[in-house]
Amino acid sequence: MFYTWASEGPAPMAGGSMPTIDEIARLAHVSPATVSKVLNNRPYVSSATRARIERVIAETGFVPSQRARWLSTRRSFILGLLVPYTSDQLFADPHLLEIMRGIEAEANTREYNLLLSTARAPIDAASAFTRLLRSDVIDGAIVVETLDVQPFAAALAQQPAPCVVIGYARDSDIPAVHADDYGGALAATRHLLALGHRRVGAISSSPRPYALDERLRGMRAALGEAGLALDEALLATGDFSPESGEAAAHGLLGLPDPPSAIFAFNDRMASGVARAAWTRGLSVPDDLSIVGFDDIALASMLTPPLTTVRQPGYGLGQAAAALLFGLLDGVAVPPPATLATELIVRGTTGPPKGGG
Amino acid sequence: MFYTWASEGPAPMAGGSMPTIDEIARLAHVSPATVSKVLNNRPYVSSATRARIERVIAETGFVPSQRARWLSTRRSFILGLLVPYTSDQLFADPHLLEIMRGIEAEANTREYNLLLSTARAPIDAASAFTRLLRSDVIDGAIVVETLDVQPFAAALAQQPAPCVVIGYARDSDIPAVHADDYGGALAATRHLLALGHRRVGAISSSPRPYALDERLRGMRAALGEAGLALDEALLATGDFSPESGEAAAHGLLGLPDPPSAIFAFNDRMASGVARAAWTRGLSVPDDLSIVGFDDIALASMLTPPLTTVRQPGYGLGQAAAALLFGLLDGVAVPPPATLATELIVRGTTGPPKGGG
DNA sequence: ATACTGCCGGAAACCGGTTTCCTATTCTAC
DNA sequence: GTAGAATAGGAAACCGGTTTCCGGCAGTAT
Structure with a gap:
């Protein structure tokens, strides 16, 4: 699953800086293409060759460059989380954090990362979000609807990455999840x-x-x-x-x-x-x-x-993320989901003084 | 893990499916190299050509691919935030969130993004962090020391991205910031x-x-x-x-x-x-x-x-981020910084019943 | 002996930008 | 009028992987 730091072995390469796939290929006497196959667990590599390459990888502590991978594969394994709040507001609000937790948990199961985008002011949120969406950093987005998705509903619909809204999509046809x-x-x-x-x-x-x-x-x-x-x-x-x-x-x-x-x-x-x-x-x-x-x-x-x-903040986040993964996998878009709420009676409610 | 996104530049508009720099170059009757100069505000482009390219960019709503940019420039504008907690623990702890806020604020001023890496268990944190550090995703890292940095101090020291610890670096020579x-x-x-x-x-x-x-x-x-x-x-x-x-x-x-x-x-x-x-x-x-x-x-x-x-959670985060930016800019490493703490006397302390 | 197949492995194109280096032109200075 | 910058712009290499496609080489059926 992961490579450990080279503890011994032939000082892999002089110069010290991060080895590349070409270095590994050279050391293992194969081509970069074959190393790539091993890295991605693809077939058509003999077990002997595979073992040799794996040994070199272990010895050098090679970890493939994510930047290069992101460019060549069309996936970044990053989900955008668009919150039209300032980060101060976000971090101060346990309910929003619960939503984040739920998203994070679901994303983790798929080895996805989360990119959080906040806004200085609600007004500039739309343009910042549009910019993020178009910069191809993220594979998909979850928008926390607080004020109104309408301003960037058009932008959301246009760009290629699938989107999900936590809140009410209203008349836009963006998939949505919200509480009752x-x-x-x-x-x-x-x-x-x-x-x-x-x-x-x-x-x-x-x-x-x-x-x-x-x-x-x-x-x-x-x-x-x-x-x-x-x-x-x-x-x-x-x-x-x-x-x-x-x-x-x-x-x-x-x-x-x-x-x-x-x-x-x-x-x-x-x-x-x-x-x-x-x-x-x-x-x-x-x-x-x-x-x-x-x-x-x-x-x-x-x-x-x-x-x-x-x-259910956590549940909302989880449901939204699951929905988004469904879209990424090409599953048909389900109708808006409503999660149940529940009245929790504790100590701050009682009959009024006057009578009841 | 998640990132935060710092917005930049002006807002684009309109467009179909993602144009590339070559498309822009073709439409503006120039080479991609010249478009790149415009995108990065570099000289040696006549104002007429520049205006023409900018018009095409605005019309198409072109936003350069970050993935490609990350690969060719050696910077990702992403800071790693390594927290050896589960995300559940992190999100539940306001003090850690304050630290995050401080880091986020400082990172935002430099248009840097944040990538949060948590751990399932403290034990696997070291290897997960090592992997992240070597995968070249991040330009630098801030480690929140909770249990012990020693297990991965070696890994931190070896890899090329500069690191800062919030907490006590102890006998390792990693730059550190902590409260009194x-x-x-x-x-x-x-x-x-x-x-x-x-x-x-x-x-x-x-x-x-x-x-x-x-x-x-x-x-x-x-x-x-x-x-x-x-x-x-x-x-x-x-x-x-x-x-x-x-x-x-x-x-x-x-x-x-x-x-x-x-x-x-x-x-x-x-x-x-x-x-x-x-x-x-x-x-x-x-x-x-x-x-x-x-x-x-x-x-x-x-x-x-x-x-x-x-x-000062916020201050700790801010100081750590500032320190890290100093390292990124090649400034000499300052000695460990200690931030003051302050006793806040409120209502839960008083003389004991027996007498005082 | 020939044709067909499946398994290995590599050469080269590609992802979408940036950057280096080179040429051509224009602007100074003498 | 000419040498020597300074300016404009472009061709091509490069970042570090992935992927397509092709050829060589068994093994097997015809």
């Missing part, structure tokens, strides 16, 4: 309503990725079932960070008629809500119920542990 | 002793990276100053995860003569200690003081917020 955002928000809101809450706030983001549109739709549907409508004054926005969640919560809790429960559309903002409650001397869940989304590791470590909607 | 682990642990332990603690437990790891040896040494030094010695029974081990910290804490707190303070050698394990205390009905810091190490984002979000030793 609608169902998750529906379940979470029903849970709050069942506890007796009537004024439920929400913290979304602005601009809003389509996934959050779906969550809002689910929330509205649950409220509708109970004969309620979402009070637009209770719809705050953040930027997914805990700090923004904290600020948004202060905004909501400072209202004349504050909500008795807040549904933050991700766990990080929910942790900010918990912090805001603590600052204001509110007890959770007695004075305020909190629900998050994602179920990142942090959720269960908060005190009290956070009630949230579990979203 | 000794000083941080010294300050943290002094803080506990000043509060009046006499029985202080520690949670280290097994096997122990050299950085943790340093922390333990710092702790022992502080205890020595106070005329105390570390009770070996109070030295527990974990694997850096919150769960392991929780288990270790239960072990320590279940002792006949339990410690009044626990110094966990990273924040994640410290969060587990907090959890163990909560489970056992102990109040923090009244019944138990807790100190962590790293100062990850989570630290300030715990209730009460965690007292910890801040370690």
Whole structure:
């Protein structure tokens, strides 16, 4: 599988620098073509010749140049991971990291590598991604849809490498994988309503990725079932960070008629809500119920542990990668896949104080 | 493994299936050599010819093949990041992610990409890394030293790409960057002793990276100053995860003569200690003081917020990358750099109950 | 003895750029 | 008017592999 460093043997070549396939061929008294066959486990090499070449390879510690291989074979064994976030945002978001983990795990099983491309600003993402796609570095791409794939859907469709979207492809026909955002928000809101809450706030983001549109739709549907409508004054926005969640919560809790429960559309903002409650001397869940989304590791470590909607980040990544490998292997494109979400009830939700 | 992509240059547009430099040359009525000059902003091309070529490039949306470029130039603009962890461990550890962020930021300023290589098991890391280094994919490497660089120090030294270690190079002469682990642990332990603690437990790891040896040494030094010695029974081990910290804490707190303070050698394990205390009905810091190490984002979000030793993960990554770029540019190798740590006193430390 | 086949191995083209080196032309300087 | 740069552009080698194609040589059937 791999070659070890030359521990002994005839000092392979003077000059010291990396041996090439031609050197190996010379030392083994064969042609480079035959060495190539051995390197790639191809037939039509006698076992004697093969053994001789393998011995020389082992002795010299030769490892074929990937750069040369990438050029001559049409594959780089690199998958592009296109994330329209700055790297700061990416590394700070456990849910995105979970997605990456899933992709990475799946890629590893196929001996594929991952090339991560982030963007300074969402605006320049499209051109940077287009450039990457056209530079022939990657064999395929996974796009994490956060704001909108539309701007570069055309570019994606044009270039030769197959693409997959994690999120909602919407009217473009790019293969997509996403979680059941609608169902998750529906379940979470029903849970709050069942506890007796009537004024439920929400913290979304602005601009809003389509996934959050779906969550809002689910929330509205649950409220509708109970004969309620979402009070637009209770719809705050953040930027997914805990700090923004904290600020948004202060905004909501400072209202004349504050909500008795807040549904933050991700766990990080929910942790900010918990912090805001603590600052204001509110007890959770007695004075305020909190629900998050994602179920990142942090959720269960908060005190009290956070009630949230579990979203399979790892599974999303894995599914997207598997889908992409399918495309690379020429398998027919399946319809968009929706992965289940699950409401995890922990300690931040309870009946409202007034009664329930 | 994965890479990060640094975008460059202006954005192209339109096009069909990937044109090559020869196509461009033909369309512009020049030779490929001249097109190459334009692509690389080289002189000896008349402005008229240059304009004509640039127009053709823009019209076709031509982006030169990186694969070909990598082969002919001797640079790939890829830095290897060698982490002897499984990717699961890496993605779960905010401190490692901070290091990555720092490296990524520095690499981006130089339009360099990052290739992350993890290992299934620490044992196979050496061979996998050696292979990567010799396959000529990367221009240089940053090794995150967790257990021991010795196994592949020889391989690192031999291959042509320059290397830098984040951690302690020890007796090998590889350039290294690390935090002041000794000083941080010294300050943290002094803080506990000043509060009046006499029985202080520690949670280290097994096997122990050299950085943790340093922390333990710092702790022992502080205890020595106070005329105390570390009770070996109070030295527990974990694997850096919150769960392991929780288990270790239960072990320590279940002792006949339990410690009044626990110094966990990273924040994640410290969060587990907090959890163990909560489970056992102990109040923090009244019944138990807790100190962590790293100062990850989570630290300030715990209730009460965690007292910890801040370690500049981002700065370490940045410094390592800057050092590596220095080597790539042929600058003389500087001596090992030590970055300062800082004790951050928050809410988990206080005088012990007995008295202080 | 001839034809056909399968197995080995090598020569050379190729992947798509970069770079060296060479020629032709134009621009100075004397 | 001419020697000596400096400028423009191109032919071909090169980076280090892979792949196609072809010839030589058994072995076997005709």
